[in-house]
Amino acid sequence: MSDSAEYAPPAVWTWNKSSGGRFANINRPIAGPTHDKELPIGRHPLQLYSLGTPNGVKVTVMLEELLALGHSGAEYDAWLIRIGDGDQFGSGFVAINPNSKIPALLDRSGPTPIRVFESGAILVHLEENFGAFLPTEAGARAECLSWLFWQMGSAPYLGGGFGHFYAYAPTKMEYPIDRFAMEVKRQLDVLDRRLAESEYLAGGDYTIADMAVWPWYGGLVKGWLYGAAEFLQVQEYKNVQRWANTIGERPAAKRGRMVNRVQGDPASQLHERHEASDFDTKTQDKLAAEA
Secondary structure, rough: OOOOOOOOOOOOOOOOOOOOOOOOOOOOOOOOOOOOOOOOOOOEEEEEEOOOOOOHHHHHHHHHHHHHHOHHHHOOOOOOOOHHOOOHHOOOOOOOOOOOOOOEEEEEEOOOOOOOOOOOHHHHHHHHOOOOOOOOOHHHHHHHHHHHHHHHHHHHHHHHHHHHHHHHHHOOHHHHHHHHHHHHHHHHHHHHHHHOOEOOOEEOOOOOOHHHHHHHHHHHHHHOOOHHHHHHHHHOOHHHHHHHHHHHHHHHHHHHEOOOOOOOOOOHOOEOOOOOOOHHOOOHHHHHHHH
16 A cells, blocks of 8 residues: 655655645645735625635524524634635635634624634624524533544544545545545444434533534535545434435525535525525525526
């Protein structure tokens, strides 16, 4: 199990811009903005700057779920950040998220705007604002937060590890693909065992833990990520499949998955969301028909 040419690390690593890969044009070893660009601000209390990746979907699903519960204060403007174009390195975005990753939230509901970055932090912030989707009983709350942080720690192995080397790296390499495929299947087994004993991750109730895990691992078993469903034999994880299907049938989850999405069926893409009616009037197939 070896690559055709063994890599010998240099004594001192230097940045090689020609390293290749799908995201080579936006990867760099330094932080901070690359250009001046202010962010737009809509009329709603919450301003979301994001893209319909799994991390972005977590937040739009929660916002749509909050609105479905009648929390009008959760109305939001969702602005599209095209990470392939480097929008996340604009000065306005970096001011909200110095880590230059989507999603980023500007909460303007109070007297002083509050920036919130990292998707898990945004979910907790929204829960604290609206008192929904996080249990109040100590044991259930701990279980929910444990699974939320499990996702935050585990998904980089799925995305930056397996997804990168399987789908995006300039060359296929046996060792990293094999290594991360093994880890992803272990993670799916962790979830499958938990969901064999519990309807949702934190227990009998749907929580922010499910909203965080579903776009990643639910998306994986539904065949939405990396074209790897057959490779990973995701049909083996019957409990994860059941759970993913249950959440996927929720109207708010369906809407949340559409927001800031730029891939797939045009009818499933809502590049920006500013009003609830946008789901009916501004999906990309209708925009194309109007052009």
